[in-house]
Structure formats: structure tokens, C-alpha cells
Amino acid sequence: MYYTVKIGEVRLIALDTTIKDKHFGGLSEEQLNWLEKTLRQYADETTIIAMHHPPFQTLIGHMDKISLAYGGNRLHDLVKDNAQVKRVICGHLHRAIDMGFAGAIASTTPSVAHQVVLDISPDAASCWNLEPPAYKIYVHQPNVEVLSYIAYVNDYEGPYPFHEGGKLID
Incomplete structure (x- = not known):
């Protein structure tokens, strides 16, 4: 599955990298041929490609073993x-x-559920933890590159002002 949609001034291209009954992913020749044609067709539009499996090594060994297995080059x-x-x-x-x-810029996003433990040892155990749930927000405005923000799911104390009466609060 693959598709494209215009969101404001940004062209979003979605590529399904999942493979039935597998944990690793891939991009088929059909998808990549379609992507090539689509990128040519929308060459003048700011574009974001969205997919599940990252096309780069993360150094988190157990996750790299189930990353994008083909189509990345x-x-x-x-x-x-x-x-x-x-x-x-x-x-x-x-x-x-x-x-x-x-x-x-290629990136992965945190999860609104659990997080994979950050351990870049090649033999690190396959583990997860309960770091705060989060997600990324992408923003594009004319004449500005695409910005990304990490937003946390839970409510936290605040907001607290930095200034009061025109002066920085100590």
C-alpha cells in the first residue's frame, strides 16, 4: 500500500513497509517505482515520506535486526x-x-505506549520501559523548513512564567 495526500503546503507520501507475519519490513520494486514517479510529479512541493520501518541503522542491535530489510538503498x-x-x-x-x-532528515518517533530501552550495545537485550509516552508533531510554514517537536502525552505541572513585571523570575 502506498498513497500521497496534500496537507496544507506539504506533500505527504505514505509507504507501507510491513510484511505479513514478519517483524522486519521492506519496500517493493512496485512501491519504489511509484515513489520515483510521484516524486517527479510533485518536484516543486515540500515533501515528507512516512513509513513504519526506518531506512537507517539505529545502533539498537535487536531493533536493527528487524528494520527495513530491503529497498533502503x-x-x-x-x-x-x-x-x-x-x-x-x-x-x-x-x-x-x-x-x-x-x-x-530521517527520524523515528517515541511511542504513546512503551519505549524501547536505549542501549546501543550490539548485544543489548530486547527490552522496553515505561518512559513517558510521547509523539512528534511536524510543522511547516512558508519560507520555513519542516520543524519537529516532541510532545508528551500526560499532563504535567505548569505552565510557569519566566517573567513577572517585566523582570526575569529567579
Whole structure:
């Protein structure tokens, strides 16, 4: 499955990387051919590609073993050749990770449920914890690159002002 939709000034391209009965993912030739055609068609629109499995190594060994198993190299080349792609956003990791990817920024998002333990040892145990649930919000405004924010699900004390009567509160 794959589709595109215009959201405000941004072209969102969604690619389904799931494979039935598998934990790892992939991008088929059919999807990648469609993506190439779609990127050509919308070359003048700020674009975000959304998919489940990240196309990069995270150094979280047990998660990298079930990441994007195929199609990542061609995706890299397509993003590199299409400067309108500003973000490749992914799930799967239940943890916020950002990295440069083919001239864009690729990232994973935290989960609104549990988080994968941050352990970059290649032999790290496959574990999760109850760090605060969170998600990312992406914002684009004319003449501004795509911004991303991490937002936490729960309510927290505050807000508290930094200033009172025109002076910084100590």
C-alpha cells in the first residue's frame, strides 16, 4: 500500500513497509517505482515520506535486526535525487532518533505506549520501559523548513512564567 495526500503546503507520501507475519519490513520494486514517479510529479512541493520501518541503522542491535530489510538503498538514492524531500518519518523504534539521510532528515518517533530501552550495545537485550509516552508533531510554514517537536502525552505541572513585571523570575 502506498498513497500521497496534500496537507496544507506539504506533500505527504505514505509507504507501507510491513510484511505479513514478519517483524522486519521492506519496500517493493512496485512501491519504489511509484515513489520515483510521484516524486517527479510533485518536484516543486515540500515533501515528507512516512513509513513504519526506518531506512537507517539505529545502533539498537535487536531493533536493527528487524528494520527495513530491503529497498533502503534505492529509497536513499531517490531521496538524494529529490531535494523537495525534507523528512523521512518512521515509527517502529518507540524512541526518538534523528539522523541525516540522503540530504534530508530521517527520524523515528517515541511511542504513546512503551519505549524501547536505549542501549546501543550490539548485544543489548530486547527490552522496553515505561518512559513517558510521547509523539512528534511536524510543522511547516512558508519560507520555513519542516520543524519537529516532541510532545508528551500526560499532563504535567505548569505552565510557569519566566517573567513577572517585566523582570526575569529567579
